[in-house]
Amino acid sequence: xxxxxxxxxxxxxxxxxxxxxxxxxxxxxxxxxxxxxxxxxxxxxxxxxxxxxxxxxxxxxxxxxxxxxxxxxxx
Numbered sequence: 449x450x451x452x453x454x455x456x457x458x459x460x461x462x463x464x465x466x467x468x469x470x471x472x473x474x475x476x477x478x479x480x481x482x483x484x485x486x487x488x489x490x491x492x493x494x495x496x497x498x499x500x501x502x503x504x505x506x507x508x509x510x511x512x513x514x515x516x517x518x519x520x521x522x523x
Contacts, residue, residue, distance in 0.1 A: 449457075
């Protein structure tokens, strides 16, 4: 095998490695995008349930000891 053929073979190997790395990076970018969208959805849910909890506490008020004890006596 001549030096030129060996160099070409080495060059081809490095090109294949580069393609695999670029494919892996594209996969990472896609996963990062997917996870960012999922995180945004979770943050929306957290905000919704947080506001719902505050609203319920406002409507129902904090139970006093007597209402808490009477709720345990209910059948």
